[in-house]
Amino acid sequence: MSSSKPLFERVALIGIGLIGSSLARVIRREGLAGEIVISTRSSQTLDRARALGLGDRYTSDAADAVRDADLIILSIPVGAYAPVAATISPHLAKGAILTDAGSTKGSVISDVTPHLPRHVNFIPGHPIAGTEQSGPDAGFDSLFENRWCILTPVPGTDEVAVKKLARFWTACGSTVEMMDAAHHDRVLAIVSHLPHIIAYNIVGTADDLESVSKSEVIKYSASGFRDFTRLAASDPVMWRDVCLANRDAILEMLGRFSEDLAALQRSIRWSDGDALFDLFTRTRAIRRSIIEAGQEVDAPDFGRHPEIAKGESAKNEG
Amino acid sequence: MSSSKPLFERVALIGIGLIGSSLARVIRREGLAGEIVISTRSSQTLDRARALGLGDRYTSDAADAVRDADLIILSIPVGAYAPVAATISPHLAKGAILTDAGSTKGSVISDVTPHLPRHVNFIPGHPIAGTEQSGPDAGFDSLFENRWCILTPVPGTDEVAVKKLARFWTACGSTVEMMDAAHHDRVLAIVSHLPHIIAYNIVGTADDLESVSKSEVIKYSASGFRDFTRLAASDPVMWRDVCLANRDAILEMLGRFSEDLAALQRSIRWSDGDALFDLFTRTRAIRRSIIEAGQEVDAPDFGRHPEIAKGESAKNEG
Numbered sequence: 024m025s026s027s028k029p030l031f032e033r034v035a036l037i038g039i040g041l042i043g044s045s046l047a048r049v050i051r052r053e054g055l056a057g058e059i060v061i062s063t064r065s066s067q068t069l070d071r072a073r074a075l076g077l078g079d080r081y082t083s084d085a086a087d088a089v090r091d092a093d094l095i096i097l098s099i100p101v102g103a104y105a106p107v108a109a110t111i112s113p114h115l116a117k118g119a120i121l122t123d124a125g126s127t128k129g130s131v132i133s134d135v136t137p138h139l140p141r142h143v144n145f146i147p148g149h150p151i152a153g154t155e156q157s158g159p160d161a162g163f164d165s166l167f168e169n170r171w172c173i174l175t176p177v178p179g180t181d182e183v184a185v186k187k188l189a190r191f192w193t194a195c196g197s198t199v200e201m202m203d204a205a206h207h208d209r210v211l212a213i214v215s216h217l218p219h220i221i222a223y224n225i226v227g228t229a230d231d232l233e234s235v236s237k238s239e240v241i242k243y244s245a246s247g248f249r250d251f252t253r254l255a256a257s258d259p260v261m262w263r264d265v266c267l268a269n270r271d272a273i274l275e276m277l278g279r280f281s282e283d284l285a286a287l288q289r290s291i292r293w294s295d296g297d298a299l300f301d302l303f304t305r306t307r308a309i310r311r312s313i314i315e316a317g318q319e320v321d322a323p324d325f326g327r328h329p330e331i332a333k334g335e336s337a338k339n340e341g
Numbered sequence: 342m343s344s345s346k347p348l349f350e351r352v353a354l355i356g357i358g359l360i361g362s363s364l365a366r367v368i369r370r371e372g373l374a375g376e377i378v379i380s381t382r383s384s385q386t387l388d389r390a391r392a393l394g395l396g397d398r399y400t401s402d403a404a405d406a407v408r409d410a411d412l413i414i415l416s417i418p419v420g421a422y423a424p425v426a427a428t429i430s431p432h433l434a435k436g437a438i439l440t441d442a443g444s445t446k447g448s449v450i451s452d453v454t455p456h457l458p459r460h461v462n463f464i465p466g467h468p469i470a471g472t473e474q475s476g477p478d479a480g481f482d483s484l485f486e487n488r489w490c491i492l493t494p495v496p497g498t499d500e501v502a503v504k505k506l507a508r509f510w511t512a513c514g515s516t517v518e519m520m521d522a523a524h525h526d527r528v529l530a531i532v533s534h535l536p537h538i539i540a541y542n543i544v545g546t547a548d549d550l551e552s553v554s555k556s557e558v559i560k561y562s563a564s565g566f567r568d569f570t571r572l573a574a575s576d577p578v579m580w581r582d583v584c585l586a587n588r589d590a591i592l593e594m595l596g597r598f599s600e601d602l603a604a605l606q607r608s609i610r611w612s613d614g615d616a617l618f619d620l621f622t623r624t625r626a627i628r629r630s631i632i633e634a635g636q637e638v639d640a641p642d643f644g645r646h647p648e649i650a651k652g653e654s655a656k657n658e659g
């Protein structure tokens with residue numbers, strides 16, 4: 024970062040888990056704020072953030088944290104927004120930008136907006152970046168690099184504030200995209216919420232079987248099952264809240280998924296090899312496109328075996 | 342490998358894709374055979390195997406390949422076993438071990454056994470190791486390391502032959518487990534076949550949506566969806582054959598999965614946060630166990646970001 028004036032004078036991070044602590048790290052690295060104020064609910068997490076040196080000031084009082092901040096970012100489970108918004112609203116500075124990292128956007132707008140004074144620029148956001156881990160230790164400063172960040176400002180939001188927030192995310196390494204909250208919630212229902220729900224479900228089904236032991240599931244998991252366990256190891260509070268907050272879009276995607284699965288099940292029952300072959304062929308192209316778009320590693324097995332990656336380059340040479 | 346006599350005099354590999362070529366590589370490295378004979382259907386794949394130097398002799402005639410071999414390994418899609426068994430059976434040497442790498446075992450026994458002369462030891466096998474890639478270039482010599490290999494000999498099989506084959510897989514780096522074919526097919530239905538079917542299905546559902554564009558699915562796939570695309574990029578012929586060959590066990594697992602998903606869907610519809618939280622908590626433990634069992638990498642995001650792995654160790658130090 025250059026020695027010019029930072030983009031924001033004081034950033035208040037409310038919530039300092041995976042997302043909040045990754046933000047703290049990249050804000051520091053890029054010099055995006057004159058001061059980083061960190062606030063979280065528990066003294067334990069706050070102490071950990073302090074030990075990691077993530078901010079300049081630490082407080083368990085969110086109202087205190089937001090005072091005189093020109094950027095406030097909520098990085099807490101979406102079910103916790105309404106009470107937190109009620110707590111901080113009276114203390115938000117005039118012209119401040121309030122944004123968030125929550126995985127749903129319709130619910131966030133309806134939970135936060137009623138509490139806000141008119142002089143605050145509320146611009147909901149969602150970085151499409153994360154891992155299955157949680158807490159301040161799990162964050163890292165490159166989390167947002169080469170990822171997308173979606174902003175869903177409501178009509179009438181101050182353009183200058185939106186541009187400034189977009190510059191912030193660009194400086195974090197992301198590409199900013201704008202869409203309305205309802206579309207965001209439909210898109211995320213298919214690319215993120217349904218995958219997590221399906222992963223949780225299949226791991227639950229395997230866990231319940233009587234005819235196959237748990238130790239067998241674990242031993243032979245490399246044949247496919249383990250891929251699902253990563254998403255199914257994600258934070259339960261975060262995902263409970265997402266399911267409750269984006270119910271309608273999730274139910275729609277679940278309906279389509281189940282319908283398609285019933286058709287696939289029928290093809291298996293009636294030994295319709297052509298239908299199976301057609302589906303299994305059509306789905307290959309999407310992975311190629313994801314790799315080409317730079318959203319996935321180009322190595323077998325997610326690059327789990329570094330020795331194959333070597334084989335890959337040897338292959339390309341030969 | 343020591344300079345002692347190799348375990349087998351002549352190994353015939355029928356099929357030289359991901360599995361066959363990985364076998365060729367590890368057999369060579371460990372000196373497990375005096376001669377490696379490679380056979381595959383197409384001249385194109387045979388030429389590629391030759392160019393990669395995978396064997397000592399190459400033939401597109403499977404009958405010719407098995408002559409005087411004391412170990413024959415079929416590494417071809419399970420739907421192709423019956424005709425191939427019919428072709429090679431008259432040419433199998435007395436006392437030879439015939440085995441395979443196929444992902445289903447009940448079907449393999451019923452497709453192969455009727456063709457076999459009594460003087461051959463048929464011992465079905467299944468290495469629980471693979472990637473989503475296919476063909477002779479995709480193989481690598483460490484594929485079977487730290488993985489399990491399941492053998493499903495039928496009652497009455499020669500013990501000495503079974504022990505010898507087990508020694509072979511141990512030398513390839515695997516741990517050998519014995520079970521009956523029906524149990525194998527139920528275990529694999531949940532740990533491998535259902536995960537692949539679900540992955541193919543969700544990618545198909547996403548591909549069909551009108552309200553979310555394909556480019557949006559690709560752009561935002563890092564939020565969960567991309568994890569499924571790896572399995573859904575697996576070979577369509579292999580997976581069509583697996584679905585047809587292990588129909589009953591797969592239909593049973595699909596039934597349970599759908600039942601559980603209906604209950605989960607109901608919890609979402611009726612905002613039963615406690616039920617969601619309970620399921621999402623219970624599923625976390627399984628991933629921990631898989632990592633502890635050495636069947637998964639211990640890094641966020643499957644180790645996709647090497648820079649987090651570094652962060653991990655820094656965290657452990659601090």
Ligand SMILES: NC(=O)c1ccc[n+]([C@@H]2O[C@H](COP(=O)([O-])OP(=O)(O)OC[C@H]3O[C@@H](n4cnc5c(N)ncnc54)[C@H](OP(=O)(O)O)[C@@H]3O)[C@@H](O)[C@H]2O)c1
Pocket residue numbers: 037038039040041042043063064065066068069097098099100101102103107124125126127149150151152153154155156157158159258261265
């Ligand atoms: N994880 C991802 O992959 C990902 C990706 C994109 C967006 N998001 C979204 O980002 C947000 C944060 O996720 P995260 O992964 O960073 O979570 P996390 O690592 O679990 O951290 C959660 C933070 O929220 C606080 N918190 C939890 N419950 C709270 C409550 N009821 N009231 C006030 N604060 C509470 C925690 O405080 P204490 O520890 O002090 O209790 C902690 O500081 C969520 O809305 C999530 O949907 C997550």
Ligand SMILES: NC(=O)c1ccc[n+]([C@@H]2O[C@H](COP(=O)([O-])OP(=O)(O)OC[C@H]3O[C@@H](n4cnc5c(N)ncnc54)[C@H](OP(=O)(O)O)[C@@H]3O)[C@@H](O)[C@H]2O)c1
Pocket residue numbers: 355356357358359360361381382383384386387415416417418419420421425442443444445467468469470471472473474475476477576579583
């Ligand atoms: N991939 C995995 O992750 C994995 C893991 C464990 C077990 N397996 C099992 O291992 C076996 C081989 O899988 P793979 O991944 O190595 O497959 P692959 O890379 O696609 O190679 C398939 C091989 O089988 C040959 N083949 C295909 N169709 C055939 C037919 N109709 N008749 C005769 N030969 C045919 C191919 O010959 P040409 O190229 O000459 O046509 C090629 O040599 C399958 O039974 C599979 O279920 C796979």
